[in-house]
Amino acid sequence: MRIALHEVTKGKKGHALPATSLEIETGHARFVLVETELRPTVLGLIATGRMRPDSGEVTIDGARNAKELRRRTALVDAPEVSDPHPGVTLAAVVGEELMFAGLPATPVHARRWLNDIGFGELAAQPIGTIKPSVRVRVMAELAVLRDDVEGFVLVSPDRHGGRPEGWWRIATEFADRGFAVLVIVGGSAAAVIERLPEALETDYPSNATVPVRPLADVTGQTALLPQADPVAEPAEDPVAEPVEAPEPDGDQDSVVERAERDETPRSEEPGEPDPAGDRVSSRSPSASSLNDPGEASDEPDPAAEPPVVDTDTGPHADTDTDPTNGAER
Template identity: 30%
Template sequence: MLSVQQLQINGRRDDLLPATSLQVHRGELMLVAGEGQDQRTALALALSGRMKPSNGVLSWDNTTKTKKIRLASALVDSPGVNEPEQHLSVRDLVTEDLSLIPRRYRGALLSKPWLKVNSFEDLAELWIEQLPAGRRLELLTALALADPATDLLVIDSPDRHSADPGTWLPRLQALASDAGRPLAVVAVVGALPDNWTGPAAVIGNSVAYPPEPEAEPAPSPTTPAAVVEPKAKHAADTAPETAEEPEIENLQRTAK
């Protein structure tokens, strides 16, 4: 099983590969969608053990050693990495790829017998650029599987050669479900086909975004100030000032 947890690769400014997690079992095809070609290629390189991630954990059959993952996997048709040169003939491509297989597995370096056994004789004299999208994928995946040690296939952007999923999806499904050689197959694509209901993931599905700031509570309505009523005057304060007039009259009478 291929297990990927928080796999991330730094870039110059932004992440070349934002944190991504997924799991793929043998006998299973997983499609991983990503908008940018750089991100798709970075993920394909990391999954096949050909690029060291900056963070996260990548394991294949419970091993995290990059060398073992690389030996067990095949990276197929990655643009700018190992896609076939357009001016190369199919015959020359087969000879070149067979030479990369470990000596104990490859046998004689003859393209003609291999092309015949794998039913690609009709393509032998064509240039790579002349191949239809479906036949191109069939040829490149067959070459990848010429190494019997390959148990994990990582295909980089097979949909870039055709907008019709029918040119690449059935081939990958057939490879994953082959009971004679169950493979874990990952295809990194620009977008998931509309009718796809199988295992799928999206590049950047494990990015941790900072929590949004909580909204400040609305201010409570201002309580009107209490009206302070004037204190009632004391009874003595309210007495009329004429209360002293009788004493004044008595003094006047005495003076007379």
């Protein structure tokens, strides 16, 4: 699988996301440097087919197919979209993800799954207190439980602190297992990753903004893509795949609306966000996880059973969704 983004932008005059091009493919972990609070999430949504760019294009194996892209990729731990509420216990997060992967999802099954990957003793601990590298390991393992997922985008793991080497090497392990991995990071983390021995010794560029090969379709023929006019207003693509999306959650702002509000001068009107959707139930903490972090409850929270599922792709908000794949991010 190869995913290519060519000159994608979001928001009026690219305020939510300026023109960005990158490539990722099966068997490789790559990083891309994206600064500010909200742009990493916007890029993650676009790279996984959960948000339409205002200009540019996104292809998977040389074709423009947002539905296929959503089915085969996951969006992991994106702020404001798929990151669990910090007060929810690790077992509760695991249980919800097991359910969306079509697996048994009781508290017992969640603890058993955590035991299997070596973190059973952390089941009752709020995820907001989990060591960054452990958090990345757990969230990534949950993301690839679904049979269709061939790659994932991990958003801003450096915001949790810790040493970048820890979670970056976890990303490379998943690449060695045959997944396509993109990690969106800030400048400090990117500087560390670039100086790791494995990054210096490999002939494969770890930075996703360095093309693997020229943009190509599935036959291997180079595709020449027209350059966007820098002064022209982006036009709506007449052949873009229509995406059916649910009503946005009224309780939280759109990622793009927030980016526009933060980035756009007051005299300009914010651009309209693309409709999008993802499950968000793990963003609301249960009473037991907040009041008694030392003890996990076997009784499911009445307010969370069945979990509140806004859409089909994880605790993401305001994203384009595929109603046939409720486990995607």
